[in-house]
Ligand SMILES: Nc1ncnc2c1ncn2[C@@H]1O[C@H](COP(=O)(O)OS(=O)(=O)O)[C@@H](OP(=O)(O)O)[C@H]1O
């Protein structure tokens with residue numbers, strides 16, 4: 003592994019492995035559940051409910067949320083395409099560290115570009131990246147408008163708003179496909195838990 007800006011920096015191999023860290027937590031294997039979908043689709047709501055469920059079952063989880071990360075690590079970034087790409091690139095690297103720590107990670111970012119989500123998948127080992135498409139029609143998101151952002155975007159007060167004047171590229175083959183206009187929150191969480199159980203991520 004090389005760093006193009008600092009070719010003399012070498013990668014350190016640690017004595018404690020990712021697998022050992024995961025097993026110490028009683029996990030079978032770490033993973034990142036990468037939620038993607040429009041604003042208001044339900045990413046944060048479902049990821050939160052899922053995290054609570056996993057936490058109650060005794061798993062060590064961490065939830066990275068778009069709004070929160072943009073208050074800290076990515077507070078220098080806006081919503082033009084270049085900044086969104088950099089936003090996802092940094093988050094991807096953070097998820098890699100958390101997965102290396104052996105955790106079950108959840109992320110709730112719009113992550114509108116297919117190519118970026120593909121890059122995140124490639125950053126992780128096979129089976130560690132689970133793309134969760136929170137598939138909610140724009141009209142439903144707009145009706146919900148939990149933060150009042152769509153109304154502002156329609157009024158031209160927010161520029162580059164996803165689904166209005168900025169693109170959202172829906173996943174073509176997501177690992178998990180959730181339609182929130184057809185299932186309540188508990189049912190959405192159950193579908194994801196079932197996937198984790200079937201994939202032998204969970205042992206209890
Ligand atoms: N222009 C524009 N477009 C989309 N969203 C906007 C915008 N401006 C602010 N917000 C708020 O920021 C949240 C999305 O941030 P993300 O980091 O997830 O976006 S991205 O992945 O970089 O596209 C998003 O949060 P969610 O509603 O939870 O998706 C919005 O609350």
Ligand SMILES: Nc1ncnc2c1ncn2[C@@H]1O[C@H](COP(=O)(O)OP(=O)(O)O)[C@@H](O)[C@H]1O
Pocket residue numbers: 039040041042043044045046047048110146148182183185186187190
């Ligand atoms: N089945 C469902 N799954 C997720 N959210 C739902 C569902 N039905 C209604 N909602 C509501 O939709 C809104 C989704 O908002 P939020 O989770 O903040 O979306 P996002 O994080 O994608 O922007 C919340 O007000 C939530 O209560």
